[in-house]
Amino acid sequence: MTDNRTICLENGDPLGEDLLSMTPEQLKLVEREEKITDVEFKTEAVSYGKDVWRRFVRSKVTIVSLVIILLIILMGIIGPYLSPHDYLEQNLALKNMPPRVQGLEKLGILDGSQVIEIQEGELENYADCIIENLGTFEVKSAFGTGTMVRLKINLYEYNGIGDEYFWFGTDALGRDLFSRLWQGTRVSLLLAFSVVMINLTIGLIVGAICGYYGGWVDMLIQRLMDVVWNIPSLPLTILLIMLFGSGILPLVLVFCLTGWMGTANGVRMQFYRYKNREYVLASRTMGSSDARTMARHILPNAVGTIITQCALSVPNVVFQEAGLSYLGLGVQAPNPSIGMLLSDGQKALLDYPFMIVAPGVVIVLLMLAFNLMGNGLRDAFNPTLRE
Amino acid sequence: MLKYILQRIVAAFFTFLVIVVVVFFVLHSMPGDIIDFSPKLDPNVRQMIINKYHLDDPLIVQFGYTMSDYLHFDFGYSLKVRPGVPVFQVVLERLPVTIQLNYLAALVILPFGLFFGITMAIKKNTVYDHVASSIVILLISVPSFVLAALMQYFLAYKLEWFPLILSAEDHLTWTKFYSMILPILALSFGGIASIARTLRAELAEVLTMDFMLLAKAKGFTYRQAITRHALRNSCVPLASTFLYLFLGVLSSSLVIEQIFGVPGLSKTLLASINGKDHWLTMGIVIFYVFIGLFMAILADLSYGIVDPRIRMGGKKND
Numbered sequence: 001m002t003d004n005r006t007i008c009l010e011n012g013d014p015l016g017e018d019l020l021s022m023t024p025e026q027l028k029l030v031e032r033e034e035k036i037t038d039v040e041f042k043t044e045a046v047s048y049g050k051d052v053w054r055r056f057v058r059s060k061v062t063i064v065s066l067v068i069i070l071l072i073i074l075m076g077i078i079g080p081y082l083s084p085h086d087y088l089e090q091n092l093a094l095k096n097m098p099p100r101v102q103g104l105e106k107l108g109i110l111d112g113s114q115v116i117e118i119q120e121g122e123l124e125n126y127a128d129c130i131i132e133n134l135g136t137f138e139v140k141s142a143f144g145t146g147t148m149v150r151l152k153i154n155l156y157e158y159n160g161i162g163d164e165y166f167w168f169g170t171d172a173l174g175r176d177l178f179s180r181l182w183q184g185t186r187v188s189l190l191l192a193f194s195v196v197m198i199n200l201t202i203g204l205i206v207g208a209i210c211g212y213y214g215g216w217v218d219m220l221i222q223r224l225m226d227v228v229w230n231i232p233s234l235p236l237t238i239l240l241i242m243l244f245g246s247g248i249l250p251l252v253l254v255f256c257l258t259g260w261m262g263t264a265n266g267v268r269m270q271f272y273r274y275k276n277r278e279y280v281l282a283s284r285t286m287g288s289s290d291a292r293t294m295a296r297h298i299l300p301n302a303v304g305t306i307i308t309q310c311a312l313s314v315p316n317v318v319f320q321e322a323g324l325s326y327l328g329l330g331v332q333a334p335n336p337s338i339g340m341l342l343s344d345g346q347k348a349l350l351d352y353p354f355m356i357v358a359p360g361v362v363i364v365l366l367m368l369a370f371n372l373m374g375n376g377l378r379d380a381f382n383p384t385l386r387e
Numbered sequence: 388m389l390k391y392i393l394q395r396i397v398a399a400f401f402t403f404l405v406i407v408v409v410v411f412f413v414l415h416s417m418p419g420d421i422i423d424f425s426p427k428l429d430p431n432v433r434q435m436i437i438n439k440y441h442l443d444d445p446l447i448v449q450f451g452y453t454m455s456d457y458l459h460f461d462f463g464y465s466l467k468v469r470p471g472v473p474v475f476q477v478v479l480e481r482l483p484v485t486i487q488l489n490y491l492a493a494l495v496i497l498p499f500g501l502f503f504g505i506t507m508a509i510k511k512n513t514v515y516d517h518v519a520s521s522i523v524i525l526l527i528s529v530p531s532f533v534l535a536a537l538m539q540y541f542l543a544y545k546l547e548w549f550p551l552i553l554s555a556e557d558h559l560t561w562t563k564f565y566s567m568i569l570p571i572l573a574l575s576f577g578g579i580a581s582i583a584r585t586l587r588a589e590l591a592e593v594l595t596m597d598f599m600l601l602a603k604a605k606g607f608t609y610r611q612a613i614t615r616h617a618l619r620n621s622c623v624p625l626a627s628t629f630l631y632l633f634l635g636v637l638s639s640s641l642v643i644e645q646i647f648g649v650p651g652l653s654k655t656l657l658a659s660i661n662g663k664d665h666w667l668t669m670g671i672v673i674f675y676v677f678i679g680l681f682m683a684i685l686a687d688l689s690y691g692i693v694d695p696r697i698r699m700g701g702k703k704n705d
Contacts, residue, residue, distance in 0.1 A: 226398075227405045234641060234653070235672045238660050239413050319530055326532060326642045327657060346536055346646060350544050350551075360533045367528035 048300070055380040062376025065369035072366060076189050079182020083167065087179035088334055091170075096352050097155055099169040099177075112156040112166075120147040129157035168358045171344060181358050184336035191248055191337070192317035195255040196310050202256070203263025204306070208294055210264065211271025218268075225261045233258070237320075238329060247332045251324075255317055266309050270302030304381025312374040315367040322363060338363050395687055399680040406676050407669075411453065414665050415446055421466065421663055453669070462673075463666035468658045474670035477655065485644075485651035487559055492571045496578035497629070503579065504586025508621075509613070511591050519583070526580035532642045535573035539646065543569060552648035570647045582628060589621035596620075619693065626689040630682050 046054075057063060080087055100112030113131050120136065134150040156164060168177035210218040237254055244250035274280065275298060283293045322339025324330045326346070331337040338359050345356025422428070422436050436442075441449050456463060462474040469477050503523070507516050543549045550566040593599065594617055602612040641653035652671060659667035 227402050227409075235410075235656060235660070235668070235675060238657065239410070239417075239668075242660055243413060243417055315528070322530060322532070323642050326645055342532065342536075346532070349536055349540055353540055356533075356536055360536070364529050364533060367530065368525065371524060371528050 052304070052380045056376060059376050059379070061372050062380075065372040065376070068365055068369040069373060072185060072362065072369070073189060075182050076186040079185065080179045082182075083176050083178045085166070085176035085179055087175060087183040087336065089175060091174035093174065094159060094161070094166075094170055095172055095174040096348070097159075097166050097170040097174070098352070099167060099354055100156055100165050101167050102165055112154055113152050114155045115150060115152050117148050117150050120149050123149060126151060126153055126158065129154045169352070169354050171355060172348060177341070177355065177358060180336045181338075181341060181362065184338045184341050184359065185362060187248065187331055187335055188318050188321060188338040189314075191251060191255075191321055191331075192314045194252050195259060195317045196313055198252065198256045199260045199263045199313070200306070200310055202260040203265075204267055206260065207264040207267025208271055208299075211268035212275055212290070212294055212298070214272075221264070225265065228258050228261060237324065238327070241324070241329045246329055248335070251321065251331065255320065259313075259317075262313070263306070263309065266305060267302060270305055271298055274298045274301045304378070308374055308378040308381060311370060311377055315370040318363065318366060338366075391691075392684075392688065395684050399684055403676060403680055407454075407457075407673060408450070410669065410672050411450055412446065414668055415449065417663065419663055421665060457673075462670045465659070465664055465667040467662040467664045468655060468667055474667050477667060478652065478670055478674055481650065481652040481655050483559075484553075484649060485653065488567060488570055488574065488644075488649060488651065491567065492574035492578070495571060495575040496582065499575070500579045500582030501586065503583035505590060505613070505618070507583060507587040508590035508594065511587075511594075516587075520587075523580045523584050526576045527584065529576075531573050531577055532646060534576060535570070535643055535646045538569050538573060553650075570643050570649060573643050573646075582625065585625055585628065586621060589624055590617060593617045593620045622693050623690065626686060626693050630686045630689065 098112050098114055099110050101110045105111035111131075115134065118126065130151055131154055132152040134152060136147050136149050139146050139148050166176055166178065168181060171177055171180065206221060210221055236258070240254045240257065241250060244253055271294070280293060280297050283297050288296070318338060321330055321337055322342055325337060325339030326343045328343075330339050330343075341359035342356060342363065345352075345359060348355050421440070421442065422433060441452050444452075453463075460475075465472050465474055465477050503519055507519050507523075510516050539551060543551045549569050552566070553570065554560075554563045554566040556563045598616060599612060602616050603609075607615070641657070643649070644651045644654050652674075656668065656671045658664075659671065
């Protein structure tokens with residue numbers, strides 16, 4: 001005990017004054033059976049996934065958006081079957097019918113009414129369907145002056161289908177807009193999800209290879225991305241659609257052709273960042289294969305960013321498809337999509353404004369919900385990023 | 388610095404070449420005949436057209452001819468959309484209205500985006516910030532064409548405050564400007580929202596940095612500290628956004644142009660692709676690509692100006 005130069009703590013620090021001046025009575029050896037703990041953990045260990053989930057459900061906005069998304073997806077699945085009218089069933093006699101909903105019609109809204117202007121002499125033709133007479137006015141024409149009547153009529157009674165209900169009205173070909181809206185939602189979402197899935201798969205593989213191995217493959221793909229990103233996307237998209245034809249499958253192809261690069265770039269950055277960490281080196285030293293190292297040690301770090309990116313790119317695809325539909329390049333004709341319904345509604349906007357309301361509301365809800373959920377996901381996966 | 392600029396220009400030139408090649412071959416491998424004027428077309432005339440445009444030659448030879456024309460700044464003639472008019476002239480004619488629309492939109496976007504971004508960051512976590520943030524999220528989520536339809540119906544049709552579609556005058560007169568207000572608004576809301584959101588996040592982060600405390604300790608007023616130190620730092624990620632604003636709106640405006648009946652460049656592009664007017668399509672795409680690459684170089688350079696550290700990092704030794 002006299003030669004205290006050689007006695008030091010485990011980490012090399014010399015012993016402190018309090019330890020050196022310790023009297024033999026104070027020294028007590030640790031018994032083998034004794035449990036050595038600093039502080040006992042009172043809470044149970046929480047896994048990463050559970051932790052993320054807890055942070056995710058904490059935000060009310062995120063939960064509301066998740067519910068909205070699930071509702072829209074549910075309606076996309078069962079919606080077309082709820083209405084007695086098929087989404088392809090045309091009836092030119094019943095075109096441009098305003099919306100009419102059971103119950104609500106008694107309140108005077110969504111009652112299938114339309115204001116029309118007729119000559120006074122035709123008044124008896126409309127006798128059984130008048131809701132309200134809005135008065136008369138004079139019109140001067142080449143045939144002399146005539147008296148016109150402005151009537152609010154029940155268009156459903158007028159067409160002799162007083163017991164039918166088109167909840168969202170009908171379009172210019174007499175197709176039920178309710179069925180069409182949810183069928184369109186289904187098509188749009190199907191397109192968006194398949195594009196995101198394909199982009200994710202390709203992007204993950206290519207990004208992982210580029211980020212982990214680097215080298216000439218990485219160089220080549222980086223240069224390719226430089227070129228593709230500088231092509232204005234709109235002319236390229238239009239050209240490709242012209243080349244492949246329009247329809248769901250060609251659209252998926254067009255969106256994926258350049259879309260995977262965004263995902264690949266994101267994944268590459270993440271892999272590049274984490275590949276030189278010590279735990280990755282440790283895993284390799286212990287002899288695990290490259291695939292195992294990537295899957296077990298690097299990917300979990302990147303998974304939050306990737307999932308967030310995916311959630312945010314779903315509404316993007318819906319949005320782009322809608323834009324293309326406006327130009328007549330979207331999904332093929334009898335098959336509706338949200339964008340198609342919007343652009344049809346746009347054409348009839350001034351005469352039948354009700355046509356654009358429902359698809360407009362659905363697309364806004366979709367975009368809003370996915371954006372908010374994406375933000376919620378980002379915060380849940382990476383709380384340090386939260387502002 | 389000069390070396391860096393030259394490097395960028397050379398890289399951009401090669402990108403340009405690759406894109407021209409890709410677009411040319413995609414365009415010319417589209418199904419259908421370039422000449423489908425009429426079944427009554429005299430076979431001799433048809434043969435003449437084929438000879439003139441070398442349509443009988445292999446694609447690669449046609450590509451050679453086209454490229455040698457381009458090297459002489461001859462972009463050919465429009466075949467169908469504007470028969471007989473040089474492509475260059477078509478672009479020049481269609482450009483003003485597109486540029487007016489987009490740059491006026493950018494003029495709306497910049498001040499409002501900056502204003503809301505800065506005020507939101509300064510008043511972070513106040514009622515103002517929460518309200519403004521919700522509006523920003525809403526504006527990002529509402530597609531511009533839905534917004535355009537809403538405004539067209541309520542402001543133009545119901546209230547009759549604005550004209551429904553763009554006035555057809557050639558020059559920028561008061562009535563034309565008046566009819567441009569709605570499309571400009573439709574174009575700018577999304578831009579304002581995205582700039583405000585990015586700037587808020589960046590600025591809020593910079594405001595917590597040590598050098599802001601130092602600036603305060605040096606005796607700067609709050610305003611001075613924000614304008615001289617905080618804004619400059621938070622503008623780095625926005626530098627490219629500002630520049631791409633002038634380009635990005637250029638392509639996103641197509642739907643808006645369609646809704647408001649604007650006879651702009653993108654409408655001509657769509658018509659030329661639909662009508663297989665290949666020379667016109669090539670001309671317009673080349674124009675877009677040129678502007679895009681130019682903006683990309685400018686964006687790279689602006690990073691260096693806004694943040695000198697990036698310029699040093701870009702070079703390896705000297």
